[in-house]
Amino acid sequence: MERKTRVRFAPSPTGPLHMGGVRTALYNYLYAKQHGGDFIIRIEDTDSRRFVPGAEKYIIEALDWCGIKADEGIDEEGNVVEKPSPRHPHAPYRQSQRKEIYRKYAEELVGKGAAYYAFDTPEELEEARKDSESAGNTFIYNRETRGKLRNSLTLDKSECDLLLKTRNDWTVRFMMPENAIVEMDDLVRGHMEVNTDTLDDKVLWKRADELPTYHLANIVDDHLMEITEVIRGEEWLPSLPLHYLLYKAFGWEGTMPHFAHLPLLLKPDGKGKLSKRDGDRLGFPVFPLKWTNSEGDVSRGYREDGYFPEAFVNMLAMLGWNPGDDRELFTIDELVDVFSLDRVVKSGARFNPEKAKWYNKEYLRKKSDEELAELLIPVLESHGMQIVDCPVCAITAGAEFTVNGADFKNHIYTREYVTGIIKITRDRAVFVKDFWDIASYLFVSPEEFGEYGIKAGESTAKAENTNDPRRKVYDDSKTAPFPAKDVEKFWKPENYMPVSKCAGFIDGFDGGLMQDFPGEALEDFIRGNGWPMGKVMNCLRMALAGTASGLGIADIITSIGKKEVGRRIDYIYSRLGR
């Protein structure tokens, strides 16, 4: 009988969700949607000691940001479902709330002779491990050692029953069969075999907290929740034989899910899998969202770094999978159509932060000027700018000069002005926040750069953690508005004399509101006078933008308008003299 596709993502709330975890969730989601099935989220919190407050919420919020929505397990408000309902028939979806279920199944296994009670304390096992190690061996709890340890196999029944009643630190262990070959099939790796003699008797259930370990809980829940495919990280491959054996022991082989083990995400450099430290060290996020741990350490997130969720998801999807052709750009809905497990690669994928940026740039370019303006407005506001909807609104807000929708004195700008700025700068940005670094001088006059803490032509990143966006942070002589390097290079009589003539030319330009100042006219004017084009233009740019490199002169003039052009040129003369 054909079963409805049902897959699950089963994170453990022991910390923030790593980007590798997001990819696992994504592949599960894509697979489910493609097969018209359900995507279930289940919280695997069977390790009470490693529980981290807030981690569960974080995981759900992170998936939500990525556009990965659960069909089952999480309600509309983003909470883990605790009571069964038609939409969430298998509640609770938090394993710590399903305690009784696992105990029953653990006992069933003991009854069937597939598992046994073990009374060794963690200390005793530690001791045994040490002894073994000093003898040059590795201790494993298996058919060779279980006969010498204290468990329901070696103790007689009455003693065993007494121990079960009086002690609360025993466990249930799986009894690994002897010298049997387990044959397994993996959707990405194909056929595999392993001999049970190399495996150990894993703990399935702990009396101490009356909770199962991962292995038992996982198999029981996947069975009860009618999971058809288990798509998880490669780190689980070694326990696959145990899971196969568990299904067999329960007699559930007929409905055992298919397994797919995904390749790991590796460090951009060096060896090993991607870790939180790599992000700090190499300067990129490893988490989807920002996370602050109990010690107050902050880990950056893709969201806070300015990545679009579509770009993040697209980038993640292509790490370990490809469509089989040269296409690289896919929305999550397009991925649903083209994704397939048999195109998942087997080897670990080394993460490349540069490619992540490239994806963001591509998605930024797909957005309209209006959309980007909308996203940029909060950034501008954080820098002390006020954005209004129309010129009339600007006047109402107290603007004194709205010819181009821009008041450089009171920092009031119309939405249309912002959209115009996007139009001329959009090809230069990777992130929305880049627009400020690229075009801050289209909002703040060079004379005020110092006060605003902007070093011309450089990122404002250094100044991030201060509340007042207008504080002064640069006091040295290289500080904006005019970088020493540019002044030295371009502020020479043969350049600035022509610049003042250009000011006159621009002022006299008969273009009304200067909706579209013709750069060619200015060029002709400069050429006509026999001045050196490059030098004069750079000098002019320094006057207008506070830096000799950046946007096109005509774009700057068109944006700020001729009155502001005049003011800025007057200002540079007053500052640098002649």
Place this chain on the structure above:
RNA sequence: GGUGGGUUCGUAUAACGGUUAGUACUCAAGAUUUUCAUUCUUGCAAUAUGAGUUCGAUUCUCGUACCCACUACCA
């Protein structure tokens, strides 16, 4: 150490057993531009290694090397 998995340009990856081993990112050079960036063009750069099977191997088999995971009363 043991067990399992993996190995194509620096990175991500493509290639019914037959291709000049392709594409993207990065990098370099050139063109365009008033600067910078963008854009365009070009370029650099790979089948870990040794056998075997085959007319023919990146592709199949075995060995070697290297990498990774697991080896908890963690997931």
